[in-house]
Structure formats: C-alpha cells, structure tokens
Amino acid sequence: xxxxxxxxxxxxxxxxxxxxxxxxxxxxxxxxxxxxxxxxxxxxxxxxxxxxxxxxxxxxxxxxxxxxxxxxxxxxxxxxxxxxxxxxxxxxxxxxxxxxxxxxxxxxxxxxxxxxxxxxxxxxxxxxxxxxxxxxxxxxxxxxxxxxxxxxxxxxxxxxxxxxxxxxxxxxxxxxxxxxxxxxxxxxxxxxxxxxxxxxxxxxxxxxxxxxxxxxxxxxxxxxxxxxxxxxxxxxxxxxxxxxxxxxxxxxxxxxxxxxxxxxxxxxxxxxxxxxxxxxxxxxxxxxxxxxxxxxxxxxxxxxxxxxxxxxxxxxxxxxxxxxxxxxxxxxxxxxxxxxxxxxxxxxxxxxxxxxxxxxxxxxxxxxxxxxxxxxxxxxxxxxxxxxxxxxxxxxxxxxxxxxxxxxxxxxxxxxxxxxxxxxxxxxxxxxxxxxxxxxxxxxxxxxxxxxxxxxxxxxxxxxxxxxxxxxxxxxxxxxxxxxxxxxxxxxxxxxxxxxxxxxxxxxxxxxxxxxxxxxxxxxxxxxxxxxxxxxxxxxxxxxxxxxxxxxxxxxxxxxxxxxxxxxxxxxxxxxxxxxxxxxxxxxxxxxxxxxxxxxxxxxxxxxxxxxxxxxxxxxxxxxxxxxxxxxxxxxxxxxxxxxxxxxxxxxxxxxxxxxxxxxxxxxxxxxxxxxxxxxxxxxxxxx
Amino acid sequence: xxxxxxxxxxxxxxxxxxxxxxxxxxxxxxxxxxxxxxxxxxxxxxxxxxxxxxxxxxxxxxxxxxxxxxxxxxxxxxxxxxxxxxxxxxxxxxxxxxxxxxxxxxxxxxxxxxxxxxxxxxxxxxxxxxxxxxxxxxxxxxxxxxxxxxxxxxxxxxxxxxxxxxxxxxxxxxxxxxxxxxxxxxxxxxxxxxxxxxxxxxxxxxxxxxxxxxxxxxxxxxxxxxxxxxxxxxxxxxxxxxxxxxxxxxxxxxxxxxxxxxxxxxxxxxxxxxxxxxxxxxxxxxxxxxxxxxxxxxxxx
Numbered sequence: 001x002x003x004x005x006x007x008x009x010x011x012x013x014x015x016x017x018x019x020x021x022x023x024x025x026x027x028x029x030x031x032x033x034x035x036x037x038x039x040x041x042x043x044x045x046x047x048x049x050x051x052x053x054x055x056x057x058x059x060x061x062x063x064x065x066x067x068x069x070x071x072x073x074x075x076x077x078x079x080x081x082x083x084x085x086x087x088x089x090x091x092x093x094x095x096x097x098x099x100x101x102x103x104x105x106x107x108x109x110x111x112x113x114x115x116x117x118x119x120x121x122x123x124x125x126x127x128x129x130x131x132x133x134x135x136x137x138x139x140x141x142x143x144x145x146x147x148x149x150x151x152x153x154x155x156x157x158x159x160x161x162x163x164x165x166x167x168x169x170x171x172x173x174x175x176x177x178x179x180x181x182x183x184x185x186x187x188x189x190x191x192x193x194x195x196x197x198x199x200x201x202x203x204x205x206x207x208x209x210x211x212x213x214x215x216x217x218x219x220x221x222x223x224x225x226x227x228x229x230x231x232x233x234x235x236x237x238x239x240x241x242x243x244x245x246x247x248x249x250x251x252x253x254x255x256x257x258x259x260x261x262x263x264x265x266x267x268x269x270x271x272x273x274x275x276x277x278x279x280x281x282x283x284x285x286x287x288x289x290x291x292x293x294x295x296x297x298x299x300x301x302x303x304x305x306x307x308x309x310x311x312x313x314x315x316x317x318x319x320x321x322x323x324x325x326x327x328x329x330x331x332x333x334x335x336x337x338x339x340x341x342x343x344x345x346x347x348x349x350x351x352x353x354x355x356x357x358x359x360x361x362x363x364x365x366x367x368x369x370x371x372x373x374x375x376x377x378x379x380x381x382x383x384x385x386x387x388x389x390x391x392x393x394x395x396x397x398x399x400x401x402x403x404x405x406x407x408x409x410x411x412x413x414x415x416x417x418x419x420x421x422x423x424x425x426x427x428x429x430x431x432x433x434x435x436x437x438x439x440x441x442x443x444x445x446x447x448x449x450x451x452x453x454x455x456x457x458x459x460x461x462x463x464x465x466x467x468x469x470x471x472x473x474x475x476x477x478x479x480x481x482x483x484x485x486x487x488x489x490x491x492x493x494x495x496x497x498x499x500x501x502x503x504x505x506x507x508x509x510x511x512x513x514x515x516x517x518x519x520x521x522x523x524x525x526x527x528x529x530x531x532x533x534x535x536x537x538x539x540x541x542x543x544x545x546x547x548x549x550x551x552x553x554x555x556x557x558x559x560x561x562x563x564x565x566x567x568x569x570x571x572x573x574x575x576x577x578x579x580x581x582x583x584x585x586x587x588x589x590x591x592x593x594x595x596x597x598x599x600x601x602x603x604x605x606x607x608x609x610x611x612x613x614x615x616x617x618x619x620x621x622x623x624x625x626x627x628x629x630x631x632x633x634x635x636x637x638x639x640x641x642x643x644x645x646x647x648x649x650x651x652x653x654x655x656x657x658x659x660x661x662x663x664x665x666x667x668x669x670x671x672x673x674x675x676x677x678x679x680x681x682x683x684x685x686x687x688x
Numbered sequence: 689x690x691x692x693x694x695x696x697x698x699x700x701x702x703x704x705x706x707x708x709x710x711x712x713x714x715x716x717x718x719x720x721x722x723x724x725x726x727x728x729x730x731x732x733x734x735x736x737x738x739x740x741x742x743x744x745x746x747x748x749x750x751x752x753x754x755x756x757x758x759x760x761x762x763x764x765x766x767x768x769x770x771x772x773x774x775x776x777x778x779x780x781x782x783x784x785x786x787x788x789x790x791x792x793x794x795x796x797x798x799x800x801x802x803x804x805x806x807x808x809x810x811x812x813x814x815x816x817x818x819x820x821x822x823x824x825x826x827x828x829x830x831x832x833x834x835x836x837x838x839x840x841x842x843x844x845x846x847x848x849x850x851x852x853x854x855x856x857x858x859x860x861x862x863x864x865x866x867x868x869x870x871x872x873x874x875x876x877x878x879x880x881x882x883x884x885x886x887x888x889x890x891x892x893x894x895x896x897x898x899x900x901x902x903x904x905x906x907x908x909x910x911x912x913x914x915x916x917x918x919x920x921x922x923x924x925x926x927x928x929x930x931x932x933x934x935x936x937x938x939x940x941x942x943x944x945x946x947x948x949x950x951x952x953x954x955x956x957x958x959x960x961x962x963x964x965x966x967x968x969x970x971x972x973x974x975x976x977x978x979x980x981x982x983x984x985x986x987x988x989x
Contacts, residue, residue, distance in 0.1 A: 029922035029933050035785040035882060036912050037925035039946045040932040043939040051938075 004075030012070035018062040022055070054682055061679045068672050076664040087184035089130045090177060093118055093151070094170060096193030096220070097136040097161045099602070099623050103194070103314045105226040110194055115155055117192045117218045122151050133173065137165040137193070137202070138599070141173070162556035163599030164620045165202045174210055188214035189642060194221045198622045200629050203637050215642040217634060226626045228254035229278060230317035231262075231306045233621070236551050239326050242293020246271070248286050248306045248320065252278035253625040260308045264288035266324070267302060276308075281627060292326075301325055301552070301614040303604060317624040321604060321616030322553030333381060336365045338388030338522075339418060346530055347386065347414075347522040351539060368393040370591055376400040377561045378593065380550065383409060386539065388522050389416025390437065394423040398430035405432065405513035412516045412542050415484050417525055434492045434506035434517040437484035445483065447504055448497045449476040467495070470537040475504065478534065482526045483519050505538060516542045553616040560596045560605055562613040564589050576608040580617070584608070740764040775817045775833045775873030777865065777900075778843075780804050780850070781907075783824040784926045785882050787852035789970070790911040799970040800878040800907055801847045803977050807876065808843050810978070812836075817873075820846060823861040824854030830868065855927045858883040862891025872899040876981065881906050881954055882927070889957040896961045903964035903984050906954065910971050915943045 003009065034040070095118050103110045122132060125148065132151035134142040138161025142154040177187060189212055193199050234248040246264050257279045264271040271288040278284060292302065301323045308318040334351060338344040344365045351363050364382070371378065372393065379385065379400055387394070390413055394401075405411055413433055419440070428436035450471040475496050485501035488494060489508070496504035498519065506517040518538060520526040529535045554560050564575065575594050577585045580603025587596035594607060600617045607613040629637075740753060743763035756764045780800050789795035794802075808818045812835065819833035820843050829846055831839075858879065865875070875895050881888055881904070895902050911917070917936035924931055936943075951967065958965035966980045 029920050031922045031924060032917070033788065033926050034912075034923040034932075035788045035880065035909075035926055036947065037923050037928070037930045037932050039943055039950070040915075040923055040934055040939070041930065042946055043942040044932050044934050047934075047939055047942075 002077050003071075004077060006074055008073035008075075009070055011073065012067050014070070015063040015066045018059055018066070022059045058679060058682050061675050061682070065672055065675045065679065068668055068675070072665060072668045072672065076668065078664055087129065087182065087186065089126060090181060090185055090187045091122075091125060091130055091132045092170065092174060092187070092189045093121060093132060093134045094167075094189060094191040094193070095134065095136050095158065096165070096191075096199065097138050097158060098165045098196075098198065099160055099162065099316050099619050100194055100196050100198070100314065100626055101220070102160050102316055103221065103226050103228070103626055105221070105224040105313045108221065108224045110221050111160070113220045114192050114194075115158065117220065119152055119155060121190050121192070121218075122148050133177075135170045135173075136161060137167070137199070138163045140169050144173070161599070162602050162617075162619070164555075164557040164623065165198055167202055167206060171206055171208060171210065174212070175208075178211070186213040188212060188216070191215075191217040191638070192220060193217070194626070195219055195629050195634050196623075196625050197627055197629060198625060200633070200637060201622075203641060206641050209641060209643055211643050211645050213645050215638050215644070217638060219628070219631060219634065221626075222628060222631070225255040226313035227256050227258045228252070228312050228314045228317070228624065228626050229258045229260045229276070229308050230314075230619075230624050231308060231320035232283070232317075234264075234304075234306050234320045234322055234553070236324055239324075242291055244290045244292050244302075244304075244324065244326070246288045246290065246304065246306070248288060249283060250276050250278065250286060250308070251283035251625075252280055253317065253627065254313060255280055255626060255628070258312065260310070260312070260318075262286050262288070263307050263309070264290050264304060265307060266290045266292050266304045273309075299325060299611060301606075301612060303614045303616070304551075305616075314624055314626060316602060317619050320553070320618055322551045322618075323614035323616055325550040325552070332362070332383040334363045335371075335378075335382040335385045336363065336388070337368060337371050337385060338365075339368055339391065339393075339416075341365070341367060343388050343416075343523060346524070347388065347535075351386075364592060366591065373591075374559075374561060374593075374595070376403075377559075378591070379404045379409070380407075381561075381563050381593065384412065384542075385409065386412045386414070388414050389418050390424045390427065390433065391416065391418045391420045392423055394427055395420070396426075398426050398432050401427070401432045402430050402510070405510045405515055407513065409513045410516070410542060411513070412518060412539065414518050414520065414522045415526065416521050417523075419484075428487070431489075431508070431510060432515055434508035434515050435486035435488035435494070435503075435519075437486050437517070437519075439485045440482060441485060441499070441502065442482045445480050445498045445502075447476050447478050447480060450496055467541060470534070470541050473532070473534045473537055475529075475534055478527055478529055478532070480504075480520065480527045482521075486517070486519065507542070514542070552614065553618060554598070554600070554605075555620045556602050556617050557599045557620050559598055560587070560594075560600060560615045560617070562594045562607060562615055564592050564594050577605055578608060579603065579605045739767045741767055775819065775869070775871055776807070776811050777819045777821065777833070777869060777873055777875045778804050778808060779821045779823065779861070779865065779875065779877045779879070780847075781824070781856060781858075781877075781879030782822045782828060782850050782852055783854050783856040783882075784852050785856060785880055786907075788880075788909055788912070788926060790909050793909060793971050795852075796880055796907045796909060796970055797850070797852050799968070799974075800905070801850065803878055803905060803907075803968075803974055804876075805844055805847055806974060806978060807981060808840055810981075812840050818843065821861075821865060822846065822850055824852075825857040825860065827861055827864050828854075833873070856880075856883045857887075859887030859891040862888075863894055866891075866894045866898055869898065869900065873901070874984070875900045875902045876905065877902065878905045878907055880908055880912075885950070885953045885957060888954065889961075892957065892961050892963055896963065901964075901984060902961070903966065903981060904958055905977050905980075906951075906965065906967045908967065908969060910969050913944075913947060913969065915940050915947075 095114060101110045101114055118134075127148045130148060132146045132148065133144045134146070134151055134154045136142060136158065142157055143150060146154070174187070174189070181187060230251050230253045232249050232251050234246055236244060236246055239245070244266060248262065248264070250262060252258055257277070259275065259277040261273045262276050263273045269290050269292050271290045274286055274288070276284060276286060288306065290304070302325070304322055304324050306320040311318060336344050336348050336351065344367070348363060348365050375397060385404070401411060411432065415437055419437060424433065424436050427433040450467070480498055483498050483502045485499070486503065486506065488506050492506050492508040494503040494506050498504060502519060504519050506519070508515050518535075520529050520535075522530050524530055552562060560577070564572075572589050575587050575589050577587050577594065577596055579585055580601040583601075585596055585605075587594045589595075594613070596605070602617050602619055605615045605617055740756065741764065743752065743765050747765050751765045753764045753766045756762070782797060786797035786800065787795050789798075804820065808820070811818045815835050817833035817835040818839065820829075820831040821827055822829040829850075831843060831846060856879070858881065892902060892904070915936050920933070920935050922931060922933045955965055964980060964984050966977060968977055
C-alpha cells in the first residue's frame with residue numbers, strides 16, 4: 001500500500017487529542033453527601049465495568065476515525081501486482097497530422113520526424129503484451145486494438161489532414177477503454193506533435209480529466225526556426241471601372257522575421273507585387289488591385305489567388321484562393337422571407353412585376369423555417385433581403401444581419417401583424433433595423449406629403465432623385481388602418497409622416513449597405529399600399545441599382561456552399577463537384593445552393609455542370625501557425641488533462657509499469673461513516 | 689375543611705422547622721393534629737371518673753352512663769380523670785446518617801426531633817411517663833421516664849442540644865435499653881435503620897421478649913428512596929466516608945429495587961415480631977406518625 005500525499009499522514013498525530021481528553025478530562029462529579037452508599041456501590045459494581053468498556057471503545061473508535069481521515073487525505077493506493085498471465089499494455093499513439101506538420105526547414109522534415117518517432121515508440125513497446133490504437137489529430141483513428149506490426153502498417157495510410165485538429169474522438173475512446181479494460185491492464189498515451197498554439201487550443205477545449213497509467217510526448221521541430229508567412233484571409237473591397245480591389249491579411253506564422261512578395265492573380269491578370277516584411281506573430285493587411293475589365297460576363301466566377309513568393313518552410317499557406325462573382329448587369333439576387341408561403345405571395349408577385357419590368361433580377365422566397373438553416377451562408381448569396389415581419393426568427397441573428405449590411409447588403413423589414421418586442425429591441429440595439437416598432441396603433445391616419453427630403457439627402461445610400469419619383473405616386477393620399485409608433489436614432493432618416501410618433505419609412509445607412517423599416521404590412525392588413533405601385537417603387541428605391549461582387553472562399557473543414565444559378569440545377573437534388581485532386585464529389589442541392597460538407601483538399605473546388613462555379617479552399621486559419629508552445633507549458637497542459645493513476649504527474653517516454661494502483665478512498669469513506677455512527681450510538685448509550 | 693387544612697399545615701415538617709422553640713413545635717404539632725380529629729375517642733384513658741358530657745356520634749358505647757340514661761332518658765358519656773398508666777421509651781437515632789436532608793427538606797434528625805417532641809408533649813398531657821434515649825453506636829444520652837409536665841422541658845432541652853454524630857449500631861443500643869427498662873411499656877424507635885438487618889432483628893426481638901410494645905418509625909429522605917438526581921455525582925457516605933461515583937439516572941432502577949428489597953426485609957423483621965412499622969418520608973406530614981402511635985396506644989387499652 002502507498003500514499004499519494006504522504007504528508008497528510010502527519011495529521012494522524014491528532015489522535016493525541018482524544019487520548020489526552022480521555023486521560024485528563026475525566027468526567028466531573030458533583031459531590032453529594034449521602035447515606036445509603038452501600039446500595040449505590042452494589043449497583044455501581046454491575047455498571048462500572050460495562051461503562052469503562054464503553055469509554056474505552058469510544059476512545060478506540062475516535063482514534064480510529066482520526067487515523068482513517070488522515071489516511072484518506074493521504075490518498076491511499078493499493079499496489080496490486082499485475083496478473084502475469086493476462087495483463088495488457090494498451091497504448092494510444094496520438095500523431096499530429098495537421099498541415100503544420102508539412103513544414104520542411106533545411107533538411108528537417110516535420111512529417112518524417114513524426115513518422116520516425118511514432119514507429120520508434122511502437123517498436124520499443126513489449127510486443128507480447130502491447131495493444132495499439134493509432135489516432136491522428138485531423139483524421140481520427142487509423143486503427144484500434146492492433147498488434148505492433150499492424151500499428152506500424154497504418155503509417156502507410158498516414159497523410160496530412162486538411163481538416164481542423166480535434167481530440168473528441170480520442171477522449172471518448174479512452175473513456176470507453178477505461179470502462180472496459182481488465183483490472184490489471186495498463187493504459188498509456190504517447191503524443192507526437194509539433195505542439196503549435198492550435199494544438200494547445202484543442203487540448204485546452206477538453207474539460208474532462210482522464211486518469212491513465214502513463215502520459216508521454218515527443219516534440220517535433222523544437223530545434224529549428226521555420227520561416228512561414230501565410231495569407232490568412234482575403235476579400236473583395238470593391239469592383240469599379242473594371243478594377244477589382246482586394247484586401248489580403250498576411251500573418252507571420254513562422255519563428256523568424258520573414259520578407260516576401262505578395263501578388264493577386266485573377267485568370268491571366270495580375271496585380272502589382274508588393275513587399276511585405278513581418279516579425280514572428282505579426283500580421284498586416286495589404287490592398288491589391290487587379291484590372292479585369294473585358295473578361296467578365298454576368299454571373300461568371302473568376303478564380304482569384306493571392307500569392308506569397310518565394311516559397312518558405314510551409315508553402316501550403318502561401319496561396320489564398322477565392323472565387324469572385326461580379327454582377328455588371330446590375331442583376332440582383334433578392335430574397336423575400338416570411339412566416340408562411342401565403343404571406344410571401346403578395347410581395348413576391350409585386351416584386352416580380354417590378355423587376356420583370358426593370359431587369360432580370362432573381363427573386364427567391366423562403367419561409368423562416370427554411371431560411372434558418374445555414375443562415376449566414378445564405379445571406380451572402382443575396383443582395384437584398386426583405387423580411388415580411390419582425391418576429392422571434394430574428395433573435396440571435398443580429399450579428400449576421402449586421403455583417404450582411406456592412407458588406408453592402410440591403411435589408412428591408414416590413415411591419416407584420418406578428419411582432420416580437422425582444423427581437424426588435426435586439427435588432428435595433430445592434431443597428432440592424434432602422435426603427436424600433438413599439439406600440440401598434442389601430443386607427444385610421446393619413447400619410448402626410450414628403451417634406452423632409454433634406455433629412456434624407458444626407459444619406460449617401462439613398463437615391464434622393466428616386467425618392468422624389470416615389471413621391472410622385474401620391475403616397476400622401478393613402479390611408480393607414482394600423483401602424484406602429486416607432487423609436488429611431490439620429491442616424492436614421494424618416495420619410496412620410498403618419499403621426500408625430502410614426503412614419504411610413506425609416507432608412508439607416510451602415511457602411512456599404514442600408515437597412516429600412518417600412519411601417520406597413522405586406523398582407524393589406526395595415527393599408528392597401530402593398531397592392532399599389534407605391535410599395536414596389538419603395539422597394540426599388542430601397543434595393544437600389546448598384547453592382548454587387550460576391551466572393552466564395554472556404555476553410556478546408558467547412559461545408560462548401562455554391563449557388564445553383566440555373567433553374568435546371570435548382571430542380572436537381574444532387575450535383576457533382578470536382579476538387580483539387582480531380583476527385584469527383586457528389587454534393588446536395590438544397591434551397592438554391594449546392595452544399596458539400598467538408599473537409600476538402602486545399603485548393604480549388606468547382607462544379608461540373610455549366611455555368612462553372614468555383615470555390616477556393618484554404619487551410620484552417622491557425623493550423624499552419626508554426627509557433628511552438630514552450631515545453632513547460634506542454635507539460636502543464638498534459639498534466640491538466642491527464643492524471644496518472646497513482647496520483648503522481650510525470651510526462652516522460654518511459655514504459656508502462658506492471659503494477660497497478662487501486663484507490664481505496666471509497667472503502668475508507670464507508671468505514672469512517674460506519675465508525676461515526678457507532679461512536680454516536682455508544683456515546684448516547686453512556687449518557688443513558 | 690378549613691380546620692383540617694390548618695392542622696395539616698401545622699404538621700408540615702418544613703413549617704415546623706421554622707419555629708425556633710421546640711416546645712412550640714410540639715404544641716403546634718399535637719394541637720394541630722387533634723384539632724383535625726374527632727375529639728372524643730382520644731380523650732383520656734384513665735379509670736377515675738371526672739365528668740359527664742353529652743354523647744356524640746362516634747363515641748364508644750362502653751363509656752355510656754346507662755344509669756344516667758335510665759334516670760334522665762338522655763345519653764351521657766362518663767369522662768375519667770387521666771392518670772399515668774404506661775412508660776413510653778422514645779429512642780431517637782442521632783447518628784451522622786440522620787443529618788441527611790434533600791434540598792428543601794428537613795433532615796431526618798430534625799424530623800425525628802419534631803416527632804419526638806410532639807409525641808412527648810402528647811404523652812405527658814396524658815400523664816404517661818416519657819423517657820428519651822439519644823443514640824448512635826451506643827446510648828449517648830438517657831433521660832429516665834417521668835410523667836411530670838416539667839419533664840417536657842428537660843426533653844426539649846436535650847433535643848435542642850442534640851447534634852448528629854457517630855455511626856449507627858442498633859443492636860447494641862436496643863440490647864442496652866432492654867437492660868435498662870424494668871417495667872413493660874411502649875418503645876418508640878425513630879431511626880433510618882441503616883444497620884445490619886439481623887442486628888436490628890435481634891435487638892427488636894429482645895425488647896419484644898420483655899413484653900414491650902414496639903413501634904418503629906423508619907425515617908428516610910425521599911432521595912434515599914428514589915435517588916432522583918441529575919448529572920454525574922460522587923456520593924460520600926456520611927458515616928463511613930465511602931465514595932461512589934455514579935450516573936444516578938443509569939442506576940436508578942436497580943437502586944430502587946435494592947432499596948425496596950431492604951425495606952421489605954426490615955418490614956419482614958418487624959412483622960415477625962409483631963412490631964408496629966411505619967415508613968416515614970421526611971417530606972411527609974407528622975400526622976401519619978402521630979396517628980400510627982395513637983392507634984397502637986388504643987390497642988393497649
């Protein structure tokens with residue numbers, strides 16, 4: 001038997017307390033003169049020996065309880081000699097197959113080192129007793145319960161994973177093994193990794209602490225200083241007069257100061273090269289301009305790549321890919337979203353008639369329940385989104401909507417009969433909705449003529465000319481049967497007053513886009529405006545006529561979502577995509593989108609059928625970061641998440657012990673409780 | 689009922705203990721006792737005629753003057769002049785154990801003294817000769833029997849000066865007394881009888897052999913009978929100095945059984961010898977003892 005915290009055994013000295021109390025603090029007797037003492041003595045003789053025995057028993061019990069508590073705190077473990085015949089060594093070999101392991105610095109190859117270290121670990125184990133589980137950080141288990149030769153054979157399948165590192169599967173499997181392993185079996189974990197910050201993040205996300213018999217690790221690439229600049233993000237700033245302006249974020253993910261040239265390439269067109277110099281962990285934003293005029297047709301996907309040259313230790317993140325779709329014909333994708341199909345019908349027909357007249361805009365309708373899946377991704381596919389009401393659907397979506405407006409999208413909220421106060425408050429506080437509807441007024445009021453053009457004119461996104469055109473439709477002759485009294489901020493322009501507390505239209509600009517609130521319903525219940533050309537003109541006014549540019553770039557572990565533009569494709573249930581390695585992938589077509597769940601190879605992915613849609617697949621941000629966490633932090637991390645069964649923490653490459661430690665805590669606790677009950681029973685008996 | 693209540697109060701030992709004068713104690717006790725009883729049955733036991741009085745309900749028919757009835761057709765009772773007709777030997781245990789008193793109670797010795805005083809007063813009023821013996825291991829003080837009324841003062845003086853001391857040795861005392869009494873009479877023993885039962889038996893048997901009428905007032909404190917103490921107590925024997933450390937509650941039941949067994953033994957001893965036995969609790973009224981004595985005295989008639 002051993003103890004994990006032997007210092008607590010000193011607490012057993014506390015038994016001196018009850019002993020001293022027993023010896024010195026004898027019961028105090030009141031002295032009373034009496035006459036018939038011989039009768040007392042007669043009786044006393046019968047009880048005294050019993051009483052002494054009880055007192056001694058109590059002393060013994062109390063000393064034992066104190067001793068047991070001290071032992072309990074000292075963490076007793078019973079070292080059992082393992083059954084020579086049947087015990088097994090269960091090994092979990094954790095290999096880091098993330099993209100950072102593709103680093104090559106000088107003659108040092110991270111991947112090769114990892115393979116060598118993993119194989120060496122397997123060979124050093126006792127082949128007769130060892131069982132191997134080989135786990136890769138991005139790909140999961142390569143094999144379970146394998147013999148040493150089989151485990152070595154799995155290294156042939158080992159290839160860099162493009163997904164994000166994760167350990168959930170490992171932890172779950174270890175727990176399962178702990179539950180089912182034999183009493184004498186030992187369990188050890190050996191980690192081979194470059195221990196980048198991403199590894200620390202993944203390990204830090206584990207909230208569970210696991211008891212194992214040994215935890216060892218090997219750090220790959222600790223003696224080298226790799227040079228690695230990475231393009232971590234890029235997006236279109238604008239497309240104007242044939243020039244595509246791009247913004248790229250570059251970070252130094254290496255361990256040394258690095259200088260590179262950065263250039264954007266779109267088809268055969270290239271931007272100017274810019275020099276970029278960054279120290280370790282530094283990052284910078286770089287604007288790049290590519291002239292692409294003449295090569296673009298409506299809805300064409302242009303693959304754009306941002307290149308860093310020359311190559312460095314990890315070339316995978318030197319190129320950032322994203323596809324750009326420019327809409328030079330002012331065609332807009334408009335989404336009308338509402339609670340039910342019938343609710344959407346009226347506004348949809350009105351918009352179709354409006355845009356059927358003015359151009360080939362694509363109008364889609366979605367109910368809220370359909371829209372809520374992949375909400376942010378779907379938002380990106382539209383230029384304008386018209387919501388038939390403000391209701392609970394909008395709760396917790398304000399950030400995505402805000403981002404949509406900032407990127408240049410137009411949001412139009414109609415005042416529906418269904419109204420969710422908390423959702424409206426949230427949208428208003430985030431600056432997503434132009435005005436916050438507060439109270440429904442159900443009485444007839446006439447809209448007043450437009451007289452605050454000056455207020456609206458300071459909004460750059462509002463076409464004042466169009467506004468006056470809309471006013472020509474004699475909006476002021478319309479009668480409102482219901483309307484909301486609204487609260488709005490100073491940045492909001494309000495048009496067509498109904499009462500001093502309510503206007504028909506509120507518009508608020510937000511960076512490149514704008515948000516509007518139309519104080520009438522789309523189903524005639526507030527007024528007959530929806531049926532008149534007025535509301536169509538208002539929508540036209542709000543949606544505007546500017547060009548839109550979309551970009552399609554994805555992390556390798558994300559779902560790829562590409563638009564299914566043609567009506568033929570929209571009717572299909574599946575569509576083929578081709579990835580970087582010319583591998584065909586069957587993707588689902590759903591709600592006007594081609595959706596293909598990740599992970600994907602880093603590079604390009606494109607649709608097979610015309611028009612060809614591209615999507616750029618890039619490494620998960622952070623996975624190529626080669627900064628290494630210090631070794632003492634690695635030890636702390638492993639100690640935080642893995643405890644050794646004998647209670648001691650050690651991270652080394654030593655083999656597993658043959659003996660096993662069994663915790664005795666629960667037996668001690670039960671025994672202490674029983675003794676406490678016995679003590680109180682005997683003490684109570686004495687008093688009686 | 690008021691009168692009855694009054695006499696009961698007079699006989700309360702705690703009340704009597706507040707009176708400094710022993711004579712007053714005796715008077716209060718006896719007069720209080722008689723005021724609550726029907727007067728005639730205890731009015732004199734003499735043979736010489738003194739007076740007539742009207743018959744009252746409860747009077748014995750043997751004292752009716754039939755001749756008077758024949759003459760006057762009225763019922764009269766003959767009253768007789770009192771005269772000394774018996775020697776009463778009062779034995780009061782004055783050993784150390786008699787000094788025991790529970791909180792709020794009089795000691796056994798005080799109780800015995802009040803009882804002795806009251807009985808002496810009563811007896812002398814009836815012209816009986818009264819002797820007083822104070823004893824512990826031996827007879828400490830002996831007052832020979834006299835019937836003079838002034839004899840009471842001597843007895844009360846001795847009782848006042850009496851202090852508890854020594855151990856009890858009843859057998860020796862009773863044998864000694866038996867030797868000193870030359871005329872048969874009534875022996876009244878007031879003691880806690882904390883002695884060997886066989887010794888008590890032999891002593892009482894000796895008195896009985898001499899044709900004495902013996903009545904034993906076994907005086908005990910309520911705590912001696914019940915042992916109704918709380919907490920843990922070191923009991924120290926008043927006579928022997930022996931010590932017993934006990935939790936009274938834990939042994940109470942066994943103690944009471946032992947005491948009861950002892951009382952039964954004592955009662956058996958007295959029963960064998962046809963001795964009057966009255967167990968007196970010091971918290972009880974004196975009337976029980978006085979009534980027991982008068983019953984005995986009546987039987988002697």
